Every structure is written in structure tokens, then in C-alpha cells.
Amino acid sequence: MKPPRFAYHAPRTLPELLETFNETADEAVVLAGGQSLLPMLNLRLAAPSHVIDLGRVPGLDSIASTNGSVEVGAMVTHYRMETDAVVAASVPLARRAAGYVGYRAIRNRGTVGGSVAHADPAAEWPIVLLALDGEVGLASVRGWRSIAAEDFFESVYTTAKRPDEIVTSLRLSTRCAHRWGFSEFQRRTGDFATVAVAVACAVEAGEICEARVAIAGVADRPMRCREAEAVLVGGSATAAADAAEAASDSVDPISDIHGSSAFRKRLVHAETLRAVRQAFSANEAGARDG
Amino acid sequence: MAEISLTVNGERTAAQVDPRTLLSDFLRDGLNLTGTHVGCEHGYCGACTVLVDGASARSCLMLAIQADARSVETVESLSVNGAGLHPIQQAFKDCHGLQCGFCTPGLLMSVVELAATNPDCGRDEIREHLSGNVCRCTGYHHIVDAVERALNGVPGRADDS
Numbered sequence: 001m002k003p004p005r006f007a008y009h010a011p012r013t014l015p016e017l018l019e020t021f022n023e024t025a026d027e028a029v030v031l032a033g034g035q036s037l038l039p040m041l042n043l044r045l046a047a048p049s050h051v052i053d054l055g056r057v058p059g060l061d062s063i064a065s066t067n068g069s070v071e072v073g074a075m076v077t078h079y080r081m082e083t084d085a086v087v088a089a090s091v092p093l094a095r096r097a098a099g100y101v102g103y104r105a106i107r108n109r110g111t112v113g114g115s116v117a118h119a120d121p122a123a124e125w126p127i128v129l130l131a132l133d134g135e136v137g138l139a140s141v142r143g144w145r146s147i148a149a150e151d152f153f154e155s156v157y158t159t160a161k162r163p164d165e166i167v168t169s170l171r172l173s174t175r176c177a178h179r180w181g182f183s184e185f186q187r188r189t190g191d192f193a194t195v196a197v198a199v200a201c202a203v204e205a206g207e208i209c210e211a212r213v214a215i216a217g218v219a220d221r222p223m224r225c226r227e228a229e230a231v232l233v234g235g236s237a238t239a240a241a242d243a244a245e246a247a248s249d250s251v252d253p254i255s256d257i258h259g260s261s262a263f264r265k266r267l268v269h270a271e272t273l274r275a276v277r278q279a280f281s282a283n284e285a286g287a288r289d290g
Numbered sequence: 291m292a293e294i295s296l297t298v299n300g301e302r303t304a305a306q307v308d309p310r311t312l313l314s315d316f317l318r319d320g321l322n323l324t325g326t327h328v329g330c331e332h333g334y335c336g337a338c339t340v341l342v343d344g345a346s347a348r349s350c351l352m353l354a355i356q357a358d359a360r361s362v363e364t365v366e367s368l369s370v371n372g373a374g375l376h377p378i379q380q381a382f383k384d385c386h387g388l389q390c391g392f393c394t395p396g397l398l399m400s401v402v403e404l405a406a407t408n409p410d411c412g413r414d415e416i417r418e419h420l421s422g423n424v425c426r427c428t429g430y431h432h433i434v435d436a437v438e439r440a441l442n443g444v445p446g447r448a449d450d451s
Contacts, residue, residue, distance in 0.1 A: 001331065002310065002312065002315070002331075003310040003312070003353075004310065005308075005310055006309065006310060007309070008292065008309030008310075008353075008355060010355075031353075031356075034351055034352060034353070034356070035333065035348075035351055038312075038332075038333065038348075038350070038351040038352065038353075039332040039333050039351065041310075042312070042331050042332050042350065042351075043332055051309070053355075053356065055356060079345070102422070103336070103421050103422025104346055104400070104403070104419055104422060105336065105339055105346040105347055105348050105400070105422050106333065106348070106351075106422065108342075108345040108346055108347055109342075109345075109347050109348075109351070109352070188421075189418065189421035190421050190422055
């Protein structure tokens with residue numbers, strides 16, 4: 001099928017974008033990379049009166065390393081996250097996760113901001129944000145604010161973003177980037193995850209002093225697993241199996257066409273084990289001197 | 291309607307488009323470039339893959355108006371008016387990398403991108419790169435053979451007879 005009729009806006013500056021969105025917000029959708037929105041338009045799952053294209057707004061596609069964090073513009077594509085030198089050096093977990101998003105043609109156009117704003121509970125970026133203590137930057141005509149990832153994702157396709165706000169950036173902390181792991185089960189390459197697990201740990205004096213475990217595909221939003229995190233803090237290499245056990249025990253997954261609750265529980269075990277082992281292994285890409 | 295101006299297969303083109311017109315439909319119906327095939331129309335099958343500023347894109351997941359001021363390459367760019375097959379097309383022919391041919395234009399454009407960005411890749415990387423292009427005929431083995439031949443000159447299982 002084809003998209004329904006809509007009025008198209010291509011603002012050239014951020015203020016113009018925010019003004020346009022403010023005037024049309026109730027009936028407008030924002031077009032970033034379009035890799036979720038265009039299927040929804042083609043299938044007529046969405047029928048907005050206005051489409052506001054972020055593609056011509058300058059300044060939304062930068063990647064900058066600041067003190068203790070990496071700031072990623074909302075229009076940065078998945079493929080750029082996969083290939084960018086700053087991302088690889090500062091938040092390698094994000095680079096690894098990027099490679100799991102869709103296929104190359106999707107990664108070439110799809111954006112991190114679009115994925116986060118869309119808030120699919122099986123998507124990769126939300127758990128990367130949770131694992132790296134991320135924040136979401138939001139702008140509207142009323143001003144700018146930043147909200148912690150943990151408070152941002154509320155439910156399926158539902159976030160704390162207000163109707164007149166646009167996601168402009170993500171901030172990823174490098175505090176927990178020292179040791180990391182990412183593992184995901186997909187039925188077919190490029191599918192959304194059935195279950196995905198991101199692990200990030202901060203290391204001090206050779207000991208894990210902070211651990212963050214985030215899981216996608218088990219609930220209506222990305223979840224942190226504090227039971228598994230507690231096992232990892234101060235833990236040794238044998239903690240991987242205990243953390244996987246704790247993670248699996250802690251979840252009460254949904255059942256759907258992609259997998260039963262019991263199957264997902266097993267997947268949480270397997271993917272947590274893999275992700276934690278990556279984080280612990282000195283020989284894997286998952287370990288970075290910290 | 292809105293005016294767009296873009297480069298398609300090396301030629302500057304200007305046109306009036308309805309903002310909801312998909313790039314795939316603009317190429318096929320507006321420019322008569324019917325080599326770009328439309329399969330699922332929601333980004334799954336990969337038949338409509340073209341290059342936008344050199345990077346592969348689903349032309350069914352892009353509005354024509356988004357291609358304003360961009361450069362688009364379609365399968366027609368590979369072999370211009372009887373100039374013979376492009377080496378990648380020749381490899382697909384030699385290795386039986388197609389049967390019905392519906393998915394082939396999208397696959398070829400994905401391989402053009404692979405050749406430009408990661409020409410030294412092995413079979414696993416070829417399969418990974420082509421994971422977004424669905425083929426219901428071949429079972430993919432001969433496609434991977436063809437790509438390996440096109441990239442590395444590896445003989446594969448080509449039937450040259």
C-alpha cells in the first residue's frame with residue numbers, strides 16, 4: 001500500500017522545526033530516518049495530517065566526546081554508530097549493539113533518535129541507554145530538558161516525551177564502559193530481538209564496583225535487572241552463571257508469536273551468560289582497560 | 291505538489307511530486323526506471339534497494355521528496371544501453387545467482403555497496419551483508435558464489451559453458 005495524504009514540512013533550522021511541530025503537534029509525526037515510520041505509513045497504521053522531516057535540520061547528527069560521556073545527535077544513523085571512531089573508543093558497547101539493528105540498508109538510514117522515540121520494547125538502543133546510564137535530550141518551543149533513560153521508557157511505543165517535544169540527542173556515560181557485553185537472539189538476521197541483553201560494568205582496582213544489566217524483549221519496555229547486577233558487583237568470573245540464573249529468575253516475560261514466556265526465560269539465561277562472559281573475558285572485545 | 295531536483299544514474303532530473311510519493315514509485319512511474327522492483331512495500335524484502343549518495347536504501351521506505359538534492363543509483367546504472375553486463379551482473383549470470391530475477395536488482399545494488407565498502411570480505415560477511423535481500427528461488431548458495439566471484443575473482447561453482 002501507499003502512504004495516506006499528508007502535508008510535508010522540511011524545516012531548515014531547529015527553531016523553525018520546533019515552531020512547526022508546536023503548531024501541528026496533535027496531528028503531526030516526526031520523520032527521522034523513516035525506517036519505522038514509512039512502513040507504518042505504507043501499511044496505513046499511521047495517518048498523520050502533517051509529516052515533519054528532520055532531514056534538513058543542521059546540527060542533529062554530531063557525535064561528541066565530552067567529559068565522562070558521549071553525546072550523540074538524534075539523526076546519527078545506526079551505521080555511523082557501527083563505524084564511528086569516537087563511539088568505538090569511548091562506548092564500544094554501542095558499536096556492538098548497532099550491528100544488530102536491522103540490515104545494512106536499514107542501518108544506513110535509521111537513526112538512534114528515531115529508535116528511542118519509537119520505543120519498541122525489543123529494540124537495541126533502549127537497553128544500550130539503560131546499560132550506559134543514558135539520558136535523552138528533548139527540545140520544544142518551551143526549552144530544552146534531559147531525562148534519564150530509566151524514566152523515559154514507559155510502555156510499548158510510549159515514552160515520557162511530551163507531545164510537543166522532539167528527541168534531539170542521547171547522552172551515554174563512559175563510567176560503565178570499561179567492561180561490557182551485548183548478546184541477542186533473533187529468529188532471522190535483522191529481525192527485532194526476541195531477547196537482547198546489554199551488560200556494562202565499572203571497574204575500580206580490578207573489582208567491579210558498578211554493574212548494569214538491561215534486557216529487551218521480556219516486558220512492555222526495556223528493563224534493568226538489579227538481581228543480576230547485585231551478583232556482578234564485586235563478583236569473580238564464576239559470577240556469570242549466577243548472574244544468568246538471577247536474571248532468568250527475575251523476569252516474567254510476555255508470550256507472543258515470537259516466543260513463549262518459558263522460551264524467553266531460557267533466552268534471558270543464555271544471552272545474559274553470553275553478555276557477562278564477554279564483559280569478563282580479557283580476550284574478547286568486551287574488555288577494555290579501565 | 292513539490293518540486294524536487296536530484297541526480298539519478300548520473301543525470302540531473304527535476305520533477306513535481308506529491309509528498310507522499312515513495313521513491314520506488316517515483317523511479318518506476320515517474321522516470322520509467324522499472325528495474326527497481328517493488329515487493330513487500332514495507333522494508334522487509336529488499337527488492338527495491340537502490341543507492342542514495344552511495345549507501346544502500348530501501349526505496350519503498352523513502353519519500354521521493356527526501357531524495358531532493360541527493361544522488362540516486364538504480365540497477366539501470368550498472369549496464370548502460372547495450373554496453374555489456376557489469377562484472378557483478380556477469381558473475382550472477384555465470385554462477386546462476388538468479389532464477390526468477392525478481393530480487394536481483396536489489397541484490398545487485400547491495401553488492402555494489404559491498405564492493406565499495408568491504409571488498410575483501412568472506413562468505414560469512416557476504417551472507418551478513420545480503421541478509422536484507424530475500425530470494426525465494428535460489429536458496430542463496432549460488433548468489434554467495436556469484437558475489438565471491440565478483441569481489442575476489444574466486445571461481446566458485448560457475449558454469450561457464
